[in-house]
Amino acid sequence: MFLCLLPAFFFLAVFLYYPIVETFRISTMRTAGLGQELYVGFDNYAKLFANDEFQAGLVHVFQWAFWSVIVQLPLAFAIAFALTWYGNRLTGFLRAAFYLSNVLPSAITAMLGKFIFAPNYGIVASFANLLHWKWLGGIDFLGDPKLAFWSIFAVATWAYTGFPIIYLMARIEQIPRDVREAAMLDGASPWRYATRIVLPETSYPLRILAVLCTVGSLKLFDLPNMMTSGGPGNATVTLGITLYRHGFVNWNYGKAAAIGAIIFALSLVFTVLQFSIGRKKGEGQ
Amino acid sequence: MSDRSVLDGSPARRRSPKVRHGAGEWIVMAILVLMALAVILPLILPFLFVFKTQLEFSYHPWALPRQIRWINFVEAWKAVRIDQGLVNTLIVCAGAIAFTIPPSALAGYVFARYRSRLTEILYYAVLLGYFVPVQMVLVPLYRMEAALGLSDTLHGLFLPMAAFGIPFWTMIYRSFFRSLPGELVEAARIDGAGHAGIFFRVMLPLAQPATVLAVILVFIGAWSDYLLSLILLTNQEHFTMQLRVASFLNAYGTDRMPRYAAAAIISAAPTVILYLLGNKWIIRGTIAGAVKE
Numbered sequence: 001m002f003l004c005l006l007p008a009f010f011f012l013a014v015f016l017y018y019p020i021v022e023t024f025r026i027s028t029m030r031t032a033g034l035g036q037e038l039y040v041g042f043d044n045y046a047k048l049f050a051n052d053e054f055q056a057g058l059v060h061v062f063q064w065a066f067w068s069v070i071v072q073l074p075l076a077f078a079i080a081f082a083l084t085w086y087g088n089r090l091t092g093f094l095r096a097a098f099y100l101s102n103v104l105p106s107a108i109t110a111m112l113g114k115f116i117f118a119p120n121y122g123i124v125a126s127f128a129n130l131l132h133w134k135w136l137g138g139i140d141f142l143g144d145p146k147l148a149f150w151s152i153f154a155v156a157t158w159a160y161t162g163f164p165i166i167y168l169m170a171r172i173e174q175i176p177r178d179v180r181e182a183a184m185l186d187g188a189s190p191w192r193y194a195t196r197i198v199l200p201e202t203s204y205p206l207r208i209l210a211v212l213c214t215v216g217s218l219k220l221f222d223l224p225n226m227m228t229s230g231g232p233g234n235a236t237v238t239l240g241i242t243l244y245r246h247g248f249v250n251w252n253y254g255k256a257a258a259i260g261a262i263i264f265a266l267s268l269v270f271t272v273l274q275f276s277i278g279r280k281k282g283e284g285q
Numbered sequence: 286m287s288d289r290s291v292l293d294g295s296p297a298r299r300r301s302p303k304v305r306h307g308a309g310e311w312i313v314m315a316i317l318v319l320m321a322l323a324v325i326l327p328l329i330l331p332f333l334f335v336f337k338t339q340l341e342f343s344y345h346p347w348a349l350p351r352q353i354r355w356i357n358f359v360e361a362w363k364a365v366r367i368d369q370g371l372v373n374t375l376i377v378c379a380g381a382i383a384f385t386i387p388p389s390a391l392a393g394y395v396f397a398r399y400r401s402r403l404t405e406i407l408y409y410a411v412l413l414g415y416f417v418p419v420q421m422v423l424v425p426l427y428r429m430e431a432a433l434g435l436s437d438t439l440h441g442l443f444l445p446m447a448a449f450g451i452p453f454w455t456m457i458y459r460s461f462f463r464s465l466p467g468e469l470v471e472a473a474r475i476d477g478a479g480h481a482g483i484f485f486r487v488m489l490p491l492a493q494p495a496t497v498l499a500v501i502l503v504f505i506g507a508w509s510d511y512l513l514s515l516i517l518l519t520n521q522e523h524f525t526m527q528l529r530v531a532s533f534l535n536a537y538g539t540d541r542m543p544r545y546a547a548a549a550i551i552s553a554a555p556t557v558i559l560y561l562l563g564n565k566w567i568i569r570g571t572i573a574g575a576v577k578e
Contacts, residue, residue, distance in 0.1 A: 017414075019422035019425035020421065022429075090317075096568065106527070107530035112328070114534060119539075121540065163571070167572060256424045260424060
């Protein structure tokens, strides 16, 4: 019987358990190329926290987490509620349309994001030229340090709000029909029905989505790496990008492993934190 | 709703009672349709630009093309070599499916049927893997693959991909097998079936909805991967589709917009076609996978 567990545990041991232990070990080493290693304790971590680029990455992922919870989840809730409230012939089509951008691989999303925001020839710039709006046509969305982060965030909101929409729709559709009929007989408006019944009913999925958003932000890499490579300057650097730069551009394994361990620790803390806060609230009801 | 009805996709999406909503419904639906169009628009706009020359594009970007020119497609195809990328990506997808699903199904079955303290502990060890972000293990993974001679090969890419998928799919298979009635096993045993017979003849066919779900989602995951491929593949010939798209982004840029639009169309096409054919399955599967936790 335990033979049946062997294939799974073989894969996990080789590609997961061993690398996890190794990550912690390497993160305490100063490495020079393959081979030479020198034990330096927590030196890599200390240096990282004093490093501008790493600090920028840390700030950006928290900013990203905060704004994606604040912007994407309410937007998704509103769309999901409206789609389920007016269940009609268009619902299926709209659900599929909203989720379409989610299925695109991140490379395609980055490509389309650049297509929209590129200077001179991008969609926004071409459109501004058509209307002779010089102020808009001259903006370099991805090259301006103040705007680059928000431009990528806009692309991500476009690309990834579909998942919370379909997830919340599935949960809202599980609320028994009688509940809604009773609410309507009592003369409840859609707004009251949404806030008093649907919102509490979806509090658990919303909490899961908030955790997914936060942990996803900690791991943010693909879009900023492809659209701006973390630039201009450190304007769109994330933890993932600092890991990539340290580990696979400068070949400094020790620091890269330390960043990996930090990402792991933070995602663990946030998962536990958000679930324990949520549970206390749930018990209070 | 029980686990199985989520996977089967049975009646979850019945229509709500027909109520007269009046003008409010029209306004809200119009807003929703506009938003949905905004989601689709970036995939449609490239078609307006792709048939133009650079000169025609600079003067009249928004006009309809004066004639249909395919040259931009030809140039973009040459630059991205999407055919080679497609072959590589499909190999990676097939490998990821072949090495994720059988180990997960077996382990999930054992965890569902044989409950003891030891299997509980082992199950938590599997769950641990689910919470580990891939980025955490990149450095040791890269070094190990280099030492084993696995780096820069396609199997060196799909084997770790499978390992990262196994925890989640073991969870899914476990909860699926637990939802099947135990009498089935008893009946098969009375008919003289051994452990292997019960698993392969009885349980696995019953788990077909979970398997279909796994095939779809593992395929999409492997198809879309960027980070692992970026770290583990170095030779241009081994590049997957997504790596080719990413390197096109860096090498060619947006100065020649018609060619860029052609590349966007070519590289998005397989995913979009897949989605048009199977969006019901993909959405249903994604929800079933997410509801599981």
